[in-house]
Amino acid sequence: MTIGSDLLQRYSGAMVQVFGQPQLVLATGHGCWVTDVDGKRYLDLLSGIAVNALGHGHPALVQAVAKQAEQAIHISNFFTSEPAILLAERLLAISAAPAGSGVFFANSGTEAIEAAIKLSRRTxxxxxxxxxxxxxxxxxxxxxxxxxxxxxxxxEPLIPDVSFVPPNDEAALSAVIDDRTAALFIEPIQGEAGVREVSADYLRLARELTSRHGALLVLDEIQTGIGRTGRWFAHQAAGIVPDAMTLAKGLAGGVPIGALVTFGRRITGLLAAGQHGTTFGGNPLACAAGLAVLDTIEREDLLGNALRVGSILDDLDSLDVAGVAATRGRGLLRAIELSGTPAPAAMAAAREAGFIVNAVTPTALRLAPPLVISEGELTSFVDALPAILEAARSVT
Structure with missing residues (x-):
């Protein structure tokens, strides 16, 4: 029995099974590579589902976390810290937020969404x-x-009075947004749906309709934000400003954090003192990590890298790879739609070949590698893909 198989058996006996059986037991990471407990290396093309923006063990992030851990890890929300203030100011700056905007720090994307729901109730x-x-x-x-x-x-029963409309259906959106609507929530690119992009025209219509009817436009940039698409935030390509934006995942490079950004004095003022809070949100350690991530993205031009390296996957459509039906996405958030090969089988074959990807739907693989990935590293996966898909077909 390998070390990994033994640990996975112990996992089954110790953990609540909400995630099912894990694929691997990972031990270490360096750059865009991870190593399991049995010593096998993998190119990490998922980065903790768009979390490890700087890859693994980036010196700037390691040093920032170590330095802050020596000074103060947690201080409670009776107080504040310089890293929290600096990170909030940076987020407002890169999101081009108007005067009177604000940031609420949480611990995850889910918590940021919860804060946005409460914000909408205050309307x-x-x-x-x-x-x-x-x-x-x-x-x-x-x-x-x-x-x-x-x-x-x-x-169920969950929060009542929630409506769902088809993405990119402008008529359906126009029909549902009215003077009773508190908020419209949109992911600029729907990650879990298979990396499906909402058009710029649709986002602009969403902004126009919500403004007209006094509803909030809340953009969920939890997966798409912090440089993943080659811009700080995916919605910036549409030239709009939301009322609120939720962030998490890549913001602190793997240290748990979430954020609700409110745009403008009126929206920021909807939540008053005592109406929301968190114990760990905005702790100095997570905020120091967030600052290190933003600094590194700027210093190393990782927005540009996301566009340059991500464009390699654009070429898949023209390479006529057997089993690849299409590719979609932007920057370093991509999906490869498969034909004739189940995505779970392709994911398993990729893992066997030393690549970590995600079967995000039954027919699509999701790639969200670290923003520091090189052209050579991503090309190695593209070169291996035909053999991966052939291996997957041979076992299905």
């Missing part, structure tokens, strides 16, 4: 609108906005 309305294919989190509030019935139905 005096309760009706929420989300998109078909949406995924906004696993808490009872966030899962009410998540379209997949299998995620919602076991926990």
């Amino acid at each position: 005096g309305r309760t009706r929420l609108v989300a998109l078909e294919g949406s995924f906004h989190g696993r808490s009872t509030g966030a899962v009410a906005l998540t379209h997949k019935a299998a995620y919602r139905e076991p926990f």
